[in-house]
Amino acid sequence: MHEEKQVFGLDPERLTRLWKVGIENPSTDSTGETETKDQCLARFLSEKIRMGVGPDTTASPSIHEYLTCSSTGLETLVKIRDWAKELSRKSDNLMEHDAANTIYFLAIAYGIVFHKNKATKYSQDELNQAFNRIAKEKWIPDVYRQLLCRAIIP
């Protein structure tokens, strides 16, 4: 009974954290107690945002799919950017705020790399600083780290 020994050995604080896993809404896990930043980012990236006037279907690509293929149009990127900006504004915890900001800058980085269009009022120097800072985070998946590095223009 591997887990039993460990569960019974937990101090009340950790036991409470484990109990909390059974309470929190798993898809909107916003407390940061059990969901980590990379997990939060992955959750946001798996979202399918409304791209047109018609109803979204489950077949719609996720944000992750848009940002990792090389044929996403600028209009779609702007929608992703605005969605992330709004999400960041509405987030009531730092983890979701950071994850949303990351998607915001990923959309801009994608525009620079694949469309030569930075789609923001930020200067390239400011963007370079942001891309550099985010790329250094260990919770950033490699595919996005590479995108951010490619978008840095000296």
Added chain:
Amino acid sequence: MRRFDDHTSIGGNQQGFDTTHWSLIRQLDCPDENQRKEVANQISLQYWKPVYCYLRRKGFPNEKAKDMTQGFFCEVFIHRQLAQKVRQNQGRFRGFLLKALDHYIIDWHHKEIAGKRSPKQGILLDIDLSEIGELPDKGVELPPEQAFQYAWASGILHQVLENLKKASSDEGLSVHWSVFYAKVVEPILNESESPALAELCSKYGVQNETVASNMIVTMKRKFQAGMKQCIRQYVDSETEVDQEIGEIFQILSKA
């Protein structure tokens, strides 16, 4: 036997409230002593740790607490009148057990003072008392009732994790379980840093971080369903399941 009409499929089980510990306790009414022993055994295996923790925090020394834990389940649960009392005393099994334990302690004291307590008699249950040595200091340091609740919650979490692990294996979701365990459970149990999703993808051959994250969400949902299913066994109705989960959380938070 009563079946509740408000049963829902939340938690994924297809059974009503006719297979709870209450119905188990009603089986203690049967004349067959072996059957009563089997029922008492089933209940004691799950709940002897909260009982033992409570007795220790009530001030009983280790050996005496062990004897009393055995005695409680043997004398109280195999006693036929308990089943009759239950009919008028339904509610949460947790509260019922604690109340029964308090009565047992008073009765134990009376018999001790009167010199009527006979040494270890009756039917011994299959409780593995060797596990007592592994109970955590923290749980035993708490006030009696909190120690009881602490051990109670520990038992539920243990059962939920064991069931989830087995169900994952049965359903071909072993990778889901491994990712969930490594990302969510293990860091809490070991007080270690939660591994990056990318690391878990590489370790368990998961396609990408999004897939891994979705696996975790799936398993959290199953964990929650498992917790509800576990608690359903000892409350009266579906509405009490969430109340019980919230109440135990409040108790643990204050510990």
